Amino acid sequence: MNQIPNSIRLAWRNLKVNMDPASLVVIIGLPAMYLIFLGSMFVSIVSDFSVNGVTFNYTSYLAPGIVAFQTVMAGTIGGSMLWLDRKFGMFSQILSGPFSRSQYLLGIMIATTTASFVGAAVMIAISIPLGTHIFFSIEGLGLVLLNLVVGAIFFCSTMLYIAAKVKTNQMYNSVQIIILFVINFVSDVFYPITSATPLPLRIVSYINPLTYVSDGIRAGLGNPIYFMDTWKPAETLVLLLETAALFALAYRTYSRVKISTS
Amino acid sequence: MTLQQSVNSPKAVDYENAISVEGFSHTYNGREYVVNDISFQVKKGEIFGMLGKNGAGKTSTIKVLTTLLQPTKGKISVLGYDVTKRGKEIRKRIGVVQQEVSFEFTTVKQNFDLYGFLWGVPKQIRDKKRDELVKIFGLEDFLKTSALELSGGQKRRVQVAREFLHPMDLLFLDEPTVGLDPIMRRRILDLLKDKAKNENLTILFTTHNLEEADYLCDRIAIMDKGRLLALDTTENLKRRYGETKAIELILSPVDGMLPSYETFFSQLREIHPEVEIARQPEGDDPAIIIAKNPEKVIETMIALTAVQKVKLEWLNIRKSTLEDVFIQTVSPDEGEGTY
Numbered sequence: 331m332n333q334i335p336n337s338i339r340l341a342w343r344n345l346k347v348n349m350d351p352a353s354l355v356v357i358i359g360l361p362a363m364y365l366i367f368l369g370s371m372f373v374s375i376v377s378d379f380s381v382n383g384v385t386f387n388y389t390s391y392l393a394p395g396i397v398a399f400q401t402v403m404a405g406t407i408g409g410s411m412l413w414l415d416r417k418f419g420m421f422s423q424i425l426s427g428p429f430s431r432s433q434y435l436l437g438i439m440i441a442t443t444t445a446s447f448v449g450a451a452v453m454i455a456i457s458i459p460l461g462t463h464i465f466f467s468i469e470g471l472g473l474v475l476l477n478l479v480v481g482a483i484f485f486c487s488t489m490l491y492i493a494a495k496v497k498t499n500q501m502y503n504s505v506q507i508i509i510l511f512v513i514n515f516v517s518d519v520f521y522p523i524t525s526a527t528p529l530p531l532r533i534v535s536y537i538n539p540l541t542y543v544s545d546g547i548r549a550g551l552g553n554p555i556y557f558m559d560t561w562k563p564a565e566t567l568v569l570l571l572e573t574a575a576l577f578a579l580a581y582r583t584y585s586r587v588k589i590s591t592s
Numbered sequence: 593m594t595l596q597q598s599v600n601s602p603k604a605v606d607y608e609n610a611i612s613v614e615g616f617s618h619t620y621n622g623r624e625y626v627v628n629d630i631s632f633q634v635k636k637g638e639i640f641g642m643l644g645k646n647g648a649g650k651t652s653t654i655k656v657l658t659t660l661l662q663p664t665k666g667k668i669s670v671l672g673y674d675v676t677k678r679g680k681e682i683r684k685r686i687g688v689v690q691q692e693v694s695f696e697f698t699t700v701k702q703n704f705d706l707y708g709f710l711w712g713v714p715k716q717i718r719d720k721k722r723d724e725l726v727k728i729f730g731l732e733d734f735l736k737t738s739a740l741e742l743s744g745g746q747k748r749r750v751q752v753a754r755e756f757l758h759p760m761d762l763l764f765l766d767e768p769t770v771g772l773d774p775i776m777r778r779r780i781l782d783l784l785k786d787k788a789k790n791e792n793l794t795i796l797f798t799t800h801n802l803e804e805a806d807y808l809c810d811r812i813a814i815m816d817k818g819r820l821l822a823l824d825t826t827e828n829l830k831r832r833y834g835e836t837k838a839i840e841l842i843l844s845p846v847d848g849m850l851p852s853y854e855t856f857f858s859q860l861r862e863i864h865p866e867v868e869i870a871r872q873p874e875g876d877d878p879a880i881i882i883a884k885n886p887e888k889v890i891e892t893m894i895a896l897t898a899v900q901k902v903k904l905e906w907l908n909i910r911k912s913t914l915e916d917v918f919i920q921t922v923s924p925d926e927g928e929g930t931y
Contacts, residue, residue, distance in 0.1 A: 334712070343706050347696050419694025426658045426688040427710065430680060589660045 336429050340437025344411050345444060357403045357445065358452050365389075365396045365453060368520065369460050386463065393457035393464070394551045395519035397474070398544035400449035401481030402513055406506060408442035408482075409489020412584070413502050416493070422589040435584060439486055446482040450474070454551070464551050473550035476566065481543035484573040485513075487580035494583040517541045542569040607672030609633040610762050610794035611640075611657060616666030617818075618652050625664075626652045628818040634811075637792040639784065641799065641809030641826075643918055648815040650798040651691055654766050657796070658688050671761055687755040691766040691798075693747045695739040700731060703739050704754050711758035721757050728783060729753040730776065745771040752780060756787075762794045763787070769804060777801075781808045802915045812914075816922040829917050837886040837909050838870070838916050840878040841893070844905035851902040853879060859900070863892050870919040878906060882916060 369389040376388040415421040424434060454464060488509065496502045514520075516531055517540040523532055535541050542565040549561035611634035618627040627649040634640040642650045655661040657670055659679035668675045670682045696703050704725070708718030726732050729749045739747060752768050765784075769777045781804060787793040799805050805812055806826050814822040814829075822829060843851035857869050860881075867889055868882040883889040886909050897903055 339710055339712070343710055346702070346706060347698055350698075414697065418697060419690065419692045420696060422660060422692070423688070423690060423694040424710070426660055426683060426686075426690065428680065428684040429710075589655065 336433045337436035337440060340424070340429065340434060341440035341444065344437055344441035347414075348407050348411060348441070349445075353407070357407060358449055361396050361399050361403060361449065361453055362456055364399070364520075365393060365456055366460065368392060369457070369462075373461070387461055389457060389460045389462045390552065391522070391548075392520065393453065393460070393462040394548040395517075395544045396457070397450045397453045397551065398477065398481060398540060398547045399514060399519055400453055401446045401478055401543055402485045402510065402540060403449060404442045404446035404482045405485025405487075405489045406510065407445050408438050408486030409493040409502075409506065411438050411441065412490055412587075413493035413496075416587070417499070421587070425589060431585060435490075435581065438490065439483060442486040443479055443482045446478045447475075450478055450547075466551075470550040473566075474547050477543045477546035477550065477569070480566075480569055480573050481539065484539045484543075484569070484576055487573070487576040491576070491580040491583050494580070494587045513538060513540050517544065519544050539569050539572050542566065542572075607636075607669070609669075610636050610638070610671060611796065612667075612669045613653075613657075614667040616653070616656070616663055616668055618649070618656060618661070618664045626818050627656075629665075630815070630818075630820040632813055632820065632823055634794060634796060636794055637788055638811065639788050639795045639797060639809050641797050641805040641812040642815060643799065643802065643805055643812055644815035645800075645922055647817070648922070649818040650815055651766055653815075654688075654690075654764050654796070654798065658686060658764055659683055685761045687758065687760040687763040689752050689755050689763075689765040689768045691770075693744065693751055695742075695747050695750060697738065697740050699736050699738055700726075700742070700750055701735040703750055704757065707754040708757040713758055718757055725753040725756055728779065730779075745773065745776070748772060749776065756783075760793065762796070765795065765797045767798055767800065769799065769801065777804065784808060802913070802918055806914045814918060814921045821921045822917070826914060830912065830914060836868075836882045836884050836912050836916070838912050839881040839883055839886055839889060839893075840906070840908040840910070841881070841904060842873060842878045842906040843897075843902045846901045846903055849901070851900070856896060856900055856902065857881075859896055860889070860892060864889050870916060878908070880916070880919070882912065882919075 369392050372392070373388045378385050378387045412421070415424065421434075425431065429437075458464060489506065492502060492505050492509070496505060512534070516534045517538045518535060519540060523535045523541065527535065545561050545565050546569070611632075613633070614631050616627060616630050617625050619625045626647075630649075630653070632640075642653065644650050652661065656663045656668065656675060659670075659675050659682050662676060671685055673681050675682060696706055698706065701722070704722040705715075705718065708722070709715075713721070726735060729752070731746070731749055731753065734742060734746060734750075739750060742750065748768070748771050752765070755763065763784075769780060772780070784795055784797070785808060788795055797805070797808060809826060811823065811825050812829060813820055843853065843856060845851055853873060857879075861867060861869075864883065864885075866884060870880040870882050871877070873879040881889065890907070890909075893904065893907075
């Protein structure tokens with residue numbers, strides 16, 4: 331046990347502290363409800379569509395989007411880890427132990443990525459009985475994992491930035507809710523971005539990394555005949571660049587988080 | 593196998609003093625120094641107390657010694673390592689009980705388990721240590737309780753107790769007994785004494801409670817406004833100021849007029865400029881005057897009562913305590929700050 335790297339120890343501790351039943355209901359339950367309720371409701375309204383001889387229903391479109399949405403939910407856990415540690419004094423307590431700031435941050439990132447993997451697996455498991463067509467392939471799985479990791483890092487960085495900046499609980503919750511709302515609903519998680527989408531929303535959607543994460547996951551999990559054609563590697567490149575930029579910003583802000591002098 | 597042997601503990605460099613501080617100053621804003629050119633050493637196995645009002649610079653000093661802050665100026669080594677270069681090596685070998693209460697929002701049992709896990713203490717050992725510590729700290733009935741539901745004092749007990757899960761050579765405690773009842777305070781002080789004596793643990797301890805410092809510490813540093821005003825053994829400090837006596841007094845009116853302590857003390861100091869007004873009366877607590885020649889001062893006071901039409905309702909002379917030393921040493925309160 332003593333040989334376990336510090337960042338893994340911290341990640342395990344983060345998961346143990348944050349994975350209480352109430353948190354799991356929000357982290358897993360909320361996306362699961364989106365998947366079940368929206369999937370059940372809209373599948374009867376939105377017509378099935380056929381591409382290259384393969385017929386898709388709405389849940390086949392929605393499910394990969396909800397898997398991508400897990401990266402957002404995982405990111406919120408990451409931000410909460412820092413925020414709660416600051417609030418309950420554990421941030422400075424941990425840093426007065428044998429851990430560096432970088433290890434603390436890495437511990438959060440590992441825990442966040444793990445949460446996004448677990449959440450994604452649960453969403454895939456729920457989506458299958460709902461009639462979702464999931465196509466597994468080695469390449470597809472690689473693309474899914476890549477997008478889950480990069481997405482989790484992006485959204486974790488976003489939430490860490492907020493957690494490092496704000497000073498009150500109310501502010502943290504308010505900012506988080508607003509950001510979550512915009513990220514989720516101005517993306518192609520629930521509906522495709524088409525020429526019919528109002529231009530301002532289309533622009534925001536194409537800036538929104540969740541759009542790229544969900545495109546990548548659709549390409550990885552969906553039928554390659556259709557989705558691989560619509561997904562472009564450039565999307566992942568944009569996602570990587572956006573993630574690198576936000577991670578750098580979050581790291582800079584996090585590095586300046588003062589240790590309480592009370 | 594002892595706990596110390598069972599947990600990977602890096603071998604420290606040889607060092608004579610557990611803490612060595614030379615010309616240390618610290619500022620947060622580049623203008624005002626919260627710690628100003630202090631120097632001291634703490635020997636291995638010593639219990640070293642830091643006394644001072646809020647804002648004296650004690651917590652900032654601890655933050656620097658525990659490598660959470662970089663010093664603005666000065667040369668500081670802890671366990672033989674330079675705090676500016678070898679922070680991680682230092683933090684592997686120290687325990688820190690910070691002034692702010694810290695806890696995981698899990699059960700008390702998980703708080704112990706997670707903290708021990710973070711420090712790499714094997715499960716068997718951390719379970720054994722936890723069972724010992726919960727008994728000492730009276731936490732047996734709270735193991736399944738969420739730390740969020742504990743009172744402030746109970747949270748503090750968890751925070752102090754868990755620090756003893758992992759091995760260390762040096763323990764920093766920043767006002768660890770705040771919010772604890774007298775029995776628990778004494779139990780913690782006895783545990784600290786035992787650790788210093790039997791395990792050669794070096795302890796740096798800050799407190800506002802002077803009786804605690806008197807009971808626990810081998811040497812005491814008194815800080816005020818970032819400066820080190822006095823540093824010696826408790827006995828020497830009391831001896832140094834022991835030539836003085838503390839006169840406690842309460843005045844009462846003769847003709848119904850409220851007595852003016854201000855006028856009374858002002859006239860007293862005209863005759864005896866050497867006396868210190870250590871404390872003004874507060875509620876039922878008497879005023880305290882520190883004097884080297886109490887008999888003469890009392891004679892003058894009796895004479896003044898006739899002039900000012902007041903009477904001495906209560907008068908007591910006693911030896912100076914550490915509290916008197918502290919009050920004499922530090923400046924009057926000018927509002928509280930936290931540094």
